[in-house]
Amino acid sequence: DIVMTQSPDSLAVSLGERATINCKSSQSVLYSSNNKDYLAWYQHKPGQPPKLLVHWASTRGSGVPDRFSGGGSGTDFTLTISSLQAEDVAVYYCQQYYGTPYTFGGGTKVEIK
Amino acid sequence: EVQVVESGGGSVQPGGSLRLSCAASGFTFNTYWMHWVRQAPGEGLVWVARIDGDGSTTTYADSVKGRFTISRDNAKNTVYLQMNSLRDEDTAVYYCVRRGGCCQDWFDPWGQGTLVTVSS
Numbered sequence: 001d002i003v004m005t006q007s008p009d010s011l012a013v014s015l016g017e018r019a020t021i022n023c024k025s026s027q028s029v030l031y032s033s034n035n036k037d038y039l040a041w042y043q044h045k046p047g048q049p050p051k052l053l054v055h056w057a058s059t060r061g062s063g064v065p066d067r068f069s070g071g072g073s074g075t076d077f078t079l080t081i082s083s084l085q086a087e088d089v090a091v092y093y094c095q096q097y098y099g100t101p102y103t104f105g106g107g108t109k110v111e112i113k
Numbered sequence: 114e115v116q117v118v119e120s121g122g123g124s125v126q127p128g129g130s131l132r133l134s135c136a137a138s139g140f141t142f143n144t145y146w147m148h149w150v151r152q153a154p155g156e157g158l159v160w161v162a163r164i165d166g167d168g169s170t171t172t173y174a175d176s177v178k179g180r181f182t183i184s185r186d187n188a189k190n191t192v193y194l195q196m197n198s199l200r201d202e203d204t205a206v207y208y209c210v211r212r213g214g215c216c217q218d219w220f221d222p223w224g225q226g227t228l229v230t231v232s233s
Contacts, residue, residue: 040219042158049223050158052213061213061221093158097218101174102148102160 006105012113019081021108023094028074038098041079045090115139117209122227133194135209143187146212151205199231
């Protein structure tokens with residue numbers, strides 16, 4: 001199984017400041033035949049279902065604000081919130097869909113400082 | 114609007130059975146793989162099972178293989194998760210999710226989830 005490791009477990013950021021979340025996979029999720037990274041990011045707010053933010057490591061989902069951006073390739077990925085808003089308080093998860101069993105990172109809780 | 118809505122959760126004793134349902138709308142159901150993902154209390158997200166568009170191919174996490182069965186009824190736009198021999202560790206919110214892309218398994222959208230509690 002591909003193990004996804006996120007860091008940090010939690011972070012507190014001031015409103016308007018940048019938040020960066022890291023995700024590392026135990027093996028590459030870059031598929032050489034199409035040069036795509038099989039990596040997604042989700043936002044999970046209390047009392048709501050998770051919401052897709054990014055797929056293919058850097059492609060924003062429909063309606064996702066452009067302050068959210070995904071980066072990285074191979075085994076190391078980041079999700080950046082360029083200017084944290086109050087509504088961004090949530091737990092964020094990365095997920096690999098390179099192969100089954102699909103696996104998620106342990107989550108990173110983002111709070112306001 | 115693309116939507117999936119779960120039902121069927123509840124409380125059950127260890128060793129018991131439960132069937133979850135997921136009603137889909139707003140998209141051509143029989144062309145999409147569907148999945149179940151669960152989240153135990155205070156824990157992260159765990160993928161459980163998937164089924165292809167015509168129901169001929171299924172895949173399971175090792176933790177549920179042989180106990181859970183995913184199926185679908187394309188005439189009813191509904192996917193099911195039959196859960197047998199339930200254990201305490203199966204206690205979780207179960208989310209029905211659609212494959213997000215045409216051919217790859219990111220998940221979008223997610224249902225609201227249905228809570229399954231296994232306890233004596």
